[in-house]
Amino acid sequence: MADGSHRTVARRWPRGFGPGRVRGEMLVLGLAGALRQLLSDGIWGLTASTARAWLSRFPHRTALISATGVLTMISLGAAVAVTGRAD
Template sequence: MITATQTIGLALASIVLIAVPGPSVMFVVGRAFSHGRTNALASVLGNAIGCFSVGVAIAFGLGPLLERSEVIFQIIKWAGILYLIYLGIHAIRHAAPSHEVNSKELNNTSVWAAIRTGTIVGLTNPKSFILFTAVVPQFIDTTSGNTPLQIVVLGLIPMLIGLITDSTWALSAGQARTWLAKSPQRMTTIGRIGGASIIGVGVSVALSDNHR
């Protein structure tokens, strides 16, 4: 049974960790600038799914495995870094005013593609592992039993907070993009800036000293 004290305590801790701009926020802003508000919101949903999936995996055994193997942790981390850099390069190469985007590009940036991309980023974001291996366990009541279920249920709290905060960033960046779209040259420039931002996220994660 999850108590109100557990819920409130974890919510406050999650807000501190999630609300501060980090890889997820910069990724969402970059997607909004590069592909628009709808794509960014779909990426937010995917990112939340990815992060929560990490929590489920940790709840049912990945956590102890990661604690024993620095190699596995680093493989997951660097897979995410390389994927972010790839997304950023792709956004820069395909930056163009809306009327110049062909049907193939529209298909590549569809809602389902954005959800899939966001999910991969969430799965490989080191902050997801930090959240579920260092923060959530602090609010588990071991005397109540069924620890895996507690992790899964408590994991819904940071997921919902992430959805709200990241969606706010996506809407704000999407609105800025709408104004910039009035000028084709500005639109191309902002698309490239969005791509560069996504690359910057990958670089920042690579340079960070994130451990379990």
């Protein structure tokens, strides 16, 4: 402004939002996070199901999957036994 006066531009906030209005923002952020988790877990679940179906078409693949699972559990158990920590 040429005369040196400063005017604040009024912001138009959606209902439930704005300075001091935390409830609406928390609701939106919470719902966005829940939706993101739902989509992510769904995609991982479908991918795992598809991979399992593909791998289990042949008996030797199924045996390999089982052996890998057993070795993983033994390794985790041994690591906990040696370190004494579950993390």
